[in-house]
Amino acid sequence: MIFNDFGMDTASLAGSLESKLAAIRQAGFTQVMISAGDVVGHPAGIAAGVRAIRESGLRVTGLEALRDFEGLDGQLHAYKVDVAKSMLEVCSEIGGRSLVVEASTSTHAETDADAIARDLRMLALLAIPMGIRIAYKGVGWSRTARDFRVAGDLVFRAGCANLGLAIDAFDVLAAGVPLDDLDALDPLQIYLVQLSDFMWQEMRSTEEQAATATHFRVFPGEGAHSEGLANFITKLDAIGYFGDYSFDVYNDDYLQMPPAAVAGRARRAADWLGETVLRRALPVPNMERLLRAPHL
Amino acid sequence: MTNPMDREAVSEPLNPLGFDGIEFIEFATSKPQAMGGVLETMGFRPIARHRSREVELYRQGSMNIIVNAQPADVPRTVQPVERPILSAFAVRVRDADAAFRRSLDLGAWEIPVRARAMELNIPAIHGVGESLIYFVDRYDEFSIYDIDFRPIPKVDPHPPAIGGLHFFGIVQYIGVDRTADWVEFYSQIFGFKPLPDRVRFGIMPKGLLLQSPCRNFYLQLIEPDDTSRYAPAEEHLQRIGFGTPDVMATVAILEKRGIEFFASEKVHASDRGALTKSSLGSVMFELVHDDLPAAAADR
Numbered sequence: 001m002i003f004n005d006f007g008m009d010t011a012s013l014a015g016s017l018e019s020k021l022a023a024i025r026q027a028g029f030t031q032v033m034i035s036a037g038d039v040v041g042h043p044a045g046i047a048a049g050v051r052a053i054r055e056s057g058l059r060v061t062g063l064e065a066l067r068d069f070e071g072l073d074g075q076l077h078a079y080k081v082d083v084a085k086s087m088l089e090v091c092s093e094i095g096g097r098s099l100v101v102e103a104s105t106s107t108h109a110e111t112d113a114d115a116i117a118r119d120l121r122m123l124a125l126l127a128i129p130m131g132i133r134i135a136y137k138g139v140g141w142s143r144t145a146r147d148f149r150v151a152g153d154l155v156f157r158a159g160c161a162n163l164g165l166a167i168d169a170f171d172v173l174a175a176g177v178p179l180d181d182l183d184a185l186d187p188l189q190i191y192l193v194q195l196s197d198f199m200w201q202e203m204r205s206t207e208e209q210a211a212t213a214t215h216f217r218v219f220p221g222e223g224a225h226s227e228g229l230a231n232f233i234t235k236l237d238a239i240g241y242f243g244d245y246s247f248d249v250y251n252d253d254y255l256q257m258p259p260a261a262v263a264g265r266a267r268r269a270a271d272w273l274g275e276t277v278l279r280r281a282l283p284v285p286n287m288e289r290l291l292r293a294p295h296l
Numbered sequence: 297m298t299n300p301m302d303r304e305a306v307s308e309p310l311n312p313l314g315f316d317g318i319e320f321i322e323f324a325t326s327k328p329q330a331m332g333g334v335l336e337t338m339g340f341r342p343i344a345r346h347r348s349r350e351v352e353l354y355r356q357g358s359m360n361i362i363v364n365a366q367p368a369d370v371p372r373t374v375q376p377v378e379r380p381i382l383s384a385f386a387v388r389v390r391d392a393d394a395a396f397r398r399s400l401d402l403g404a405w406e407i408p409v410r411a412r413a414m415e416l417n418i419p420a421i422h423g424v425g426e427s428l429i430y431f432v433d434r435y436d437e438f439s440i441y442d443i444d445f446r447p448i449p450k451v452d453p454h455p456p457a458i459g460g461l462h463f464f465g466i467v468q469y470i471g472v473d474r475t476a477d478w479v480e481f482y483s484q485i486f487g488f489k490p491l492p493d494r495v496r497f498g499i500m501p502k503g504l505l506l507q508s509p510c511r512n513f514y515l516q517l518i519e520p521d522d523t524s525r526y527a528p529a530e531e532h533l534q535r536i537g538f539g540t541p542d543v544m545a546t547v548a549i550l551e552k553r554g555i556e557f558f559a560s561e562k563v564h565a566s567d568r569g570a571l572t573k574s575s576l577g578s579v580m581f582e583l584v585h586d587d588l589p590a591a592a593a594d595r
Contacts, residue, residue, distance in 0.1 A: 125403025
C-alpha cells in the first residue's frame with residue numbers, strides 16, 4: 001500500500017496549528033489538508049501560519065474551503081470574488097495545489113447551470129497563474145450541486161483545464177448515490193477524494209445530514225459504513241483514480257481529545273484502508289505511476 | 297469566397313479584443329545601463345526617458361522595449377535585480393479599458409492602479425510568474441510615450457530595424473503539466489489559439505505554440521523536460537523571439553556588432569532561426585525566419 005496517498009485535515013484536531021501539524025507528522029502522515037481558518041487565524045499572524053506549514057515538511061493536499069461562491073449577482077458576486085482571491089493567495093503561499101470549493105448552500109444563489117458554470121470558469125481562471133486547481137464538491141444540502149453527479153455536469157459544462165471535482169464519501173454514503181455513477185467521471189478530473197464515516201445507519205432529513213456532516217463524522221473503519229466505504233474506494237481505484245485521499249473528519253468529540261490520540265485513530269484508518277481495502281501497487285522507485293490516457 | 301463553415305453557423309469571436317500585436321516588452325533590472333548596452337548591440341536605440349521614474353524606452357523599427365529599474369511596490373511583480381528579467385508585455389487592443397474589464401470578468405488578476413508602470417494609467421493584469429500584461433489602445437497617431445516620456449534630444453525617434461527585425465513571440469517556461477492551464481488562460485482572455493504540433497518556427501521546436509488572434513505574434517509554452525521534471529522552478533517569461541526575413545544575413549550583421557550566437561551541433565544558426573548566447577546572466581534572444589507582417593512594414 002502507499003501510505004503517502006492518505007492525509008489528515010487540520011480541522012479534525014484541537015490545538016494550535018503547530019501542534020496539529022506535529023501530531024499529523026508524528027502519526028506518520030506526509031500530507032495535510034489545511035483548513036483556511038488555521039492559517040489566517042494563527043495568533044502570531046498569517047505569515048507565522050504559513051511558515052509553520054512550510055516548515056512542517058508535510059505536503060499540502062490543498063486548502064479548504066471556499067463556500068457559497070457560485071450563482072451570485074452584483075455586489076454579492078464581487079464580494080465572493082474577493083474572498084476567493086484571498087483564499088487563492090493563502091493557498092499559493094502555503095504551497096497548496098488545490099482549493100476545495102463546496103457547492104453553494106446560499107439561498108441567494110441562482111441555480112441556472114450556465115451562470116454557475118460561468119462562475120466556476122472564472123474561479124478556475126483566477127487560479128491558473130498560481131498553479132492551483134479548483135476542486136468543486138457537491139454538498140448534500142446545496143442548491144447548486146447536491147452530489148458528484150451534478151457537480152461533475154457543472155464542471156464539464158464549465159470546461160476549464162484546472163477545474164475538477166472533490167468527492168466526499170460522506171455525501172455519497174449519506175445520500176445513497178449508486179457507485180456505478182462514478183463510471184461517468186473521467187478519473188483525471190477527480191482532484192481529491194475525502195473520506196469519513198458516521199455512526200448511524202441512516203439519516204432521516206437533510207437537516208440531520210448537515211448536522212452529522214459538521215459535528216459527528218468519524219474516521220473510516222470507525223463508523224457504521226465500513227463496507228460501503230470499502231466499496232467506494234475499490235470502485236474509485238477501478239475507474240483509475242490515483243490521486244490523494246484526505247480524511248475529512250469533523251467531530252466535536254475529537255476536538256476535546258489530545259491531537260496525538262486523534263491522529264493515531266487516523267493512522268489506524270489509513271492502515272486499514274491501505275492494507276485491506278486498497279492494496280495499491282507500489283510504484284517502481286523513481287518512476288511515476290502511469291497515467292491513464294485522457295479521454296479523446 | 298464562401299466560408300467553408302457557413303452551414304454550421306460558427307459564430308465564435310475570432311478576435312474578441314481586436315488584438316493587434318505587441319506595443320512593448322519590458323525588462324526589469326537594477327542595472328539598466330548594462331541592459332541598455334545589450335539592447336544597443338542588438339540594434340535598439342534609446343529614444344526617451346520616463347519623466348518621473350527610472351524607466352527608459354528603446355526602439356528599432358516597430359519594436360519598443362522598456363527597461364525598468366523602478367523598485368516594484370506590488371506583491372507578485374518583478375523586483376528589479378542585477379540580472380535582467382522579462383517582466384511584462386503590452387498588447388495592442390481596440391479598447392484597452394474594455395479589454396481590461398472583460399479580462400477581469402473572465403478571472404484575470406488586476407494590478408492596482410498606483411503601481412501601473414506609466415502615468416497614463418495603462419491597465420494591466422498578472423501574467424505568468426511575476427510578469428504583467430498591459431492593455432494599450434493608443435498606438436496609431438498618438439502614443440502612450442508622448443505623455444509619460446521625455447524624448448532624448450537629437451535622437452532619431454524612429455531608428456530603422458536591422459534586417460527587418462520585428463516582434464515574433466515570447467517563450468514562456470511553465471511548470472509540469474501546466475500547458476493546458478496556460479492555453480486556457482491565453483485563449484480565454486486574448487483569443488490565442490494553439491497550433492498543431494506540425495507547425496514549428498525557428499530552431500527551438502519544443503513545447504506548444506499559441507498564435508495571437510492577429511496571427512502576427514506567438515507564445516511558446518515549454519514544460520520542464522524529463523530530467524528537470526522534479527526540480528522545482530518558477531514559471532516565467534524566458535526570451536523574446538524576433539522575426540527576420542533573412543536569418544543568416546541578420547545573424548551576420550549582429551555578429552559584426554558583437555552578438556554571439558550558439559554554434560553547437562544541436563543549436564546553431566540556420567535559415568530557419570538562431571539563438572543568441574546569454575548576456576548578463578539571463579538575456580537571450582531568438583531569431584526566427586518570418587517575413588515582415590504587412591502592418592509592421594507600414595509603420
